[in-house]
Amino acid sequence: MFGTSVSAQRANPSVLQQWDDRVMIDLANSRTPGETGFMRFISNTNQYVDIGVPVGLLAGGVIGHDMQMRQNALYVASSSAISGVLTMAIKHIVKRPRPFVQNINIVPVYRAGGYSFPSGHSSSSFTTATSLSIAYPKWYVIAPSFLWAGTVAYSRMYLGVHYPTDVATGTLLGAGTAVSMSFMKK
Numbered sequence: 001m002f003g004t005s006v007s008a009q010r011a012n013p014s015v016l017q018q019w020d021d022r023v024m025i026d027l028a029n030s031r032t033p034g035e036t037g038f039m040r041f042i043s044n045t046n047q048y049v050d051i052g053v054p055v056g057l058l059a060g061g062v063i064g065h066d067m068q069m070r071q072n073a074l075y076v077a078s079s080s081a082i083s084g085v086l087t088m089a090i091k092h093i094v095k096r097p098r099p100f101v102q103n104i105n106i107v108p109v110y111r112a113g114g115y116s117f118p119s120g121h122s123s124s125s126f127t128t129a130t131s132l133s134i135a136y137p138k139w140y141v142i143a144p145s146f147l148w149a150g151t152v153a154y155s156r157m158y159l160g161v162h163y164p165t166d167v168a169t170g171t172l173l174g175a176g177t178a179v180s181m182s183f184m185k186k
Contacts, residue, residue, distance in 0.1 A: 020163040024099050024106045027158050036109055039155040046121045046152050050080055050128050071186035072135040076128065078184060083127040083177040084120070087170065091115040099163050108160030119162040122170030123177075125149035130178035135185045149174075 013021070054077035061069030096117035099106040129149035133142040153171055156162040162170075 016165065020099070020165055021103050021106065023164050024103070024157065024160060028107045028160055031109070031158070035158070039158045040109065042148075042151050043121060043155040043159060045148075046125055049148065050124050053128055053132060054080070068186040071184070075135060075181060075184040075186075076131045079127050079131040079178040079181040080124060082181065083123050083174050086173060086177065087118055087120045087123045090118055090173075091120070096163075096166070098161060100160055106160055110159065110161070112161040116162055117166045117169065118173055119153065119156050119166040119170035121156050122149075122153040122162070122167045123174035125152040126171045126174030127178045128174075130175040131181070131185075134178060134182050 054073045057069050057073035057076060060066065061071075061073055091114065094117045095115050096102075098108075098112060098114075098116045100108045100111065126149045129145035132145050149171075153167045156167055157164055
């Protein structure tokens, strides 16, 4: 499905592609200015949180002379780096067009560049949430981490820049990377 040309996909879209399109059109039709502003804000927090969490852990570990916290900073940062590399590699292999490029009926809030599959925001936010939750398995870490990551992932569909299947795959890739790297946590 993803390896076929855009014109071939338009001529004979799969059931999954039809579902992806329908979800995107329904989301676009139900946008409100307040929700749109919030979703843009949440989407834009992604890079700051993804960088800020390991930097904050490292700083806390150095200041507090806490070797475990410094090791966990390395775990979160390494998981994020590997997830980012895998996400970019898959994007360049699959080359799935953005929803608004593939289907003119899908209206984005803004026009993101690059490829759509998988969602990099979903991948990175779920890598951060999962690795942080594995390193600090307390409800007050887990709940806000996954609430934030889930909202970031949803925002990408809401804003019209990623299909649901892009987001689901990014989510699984990010969480899976963090789980596979958990041997690094202290």
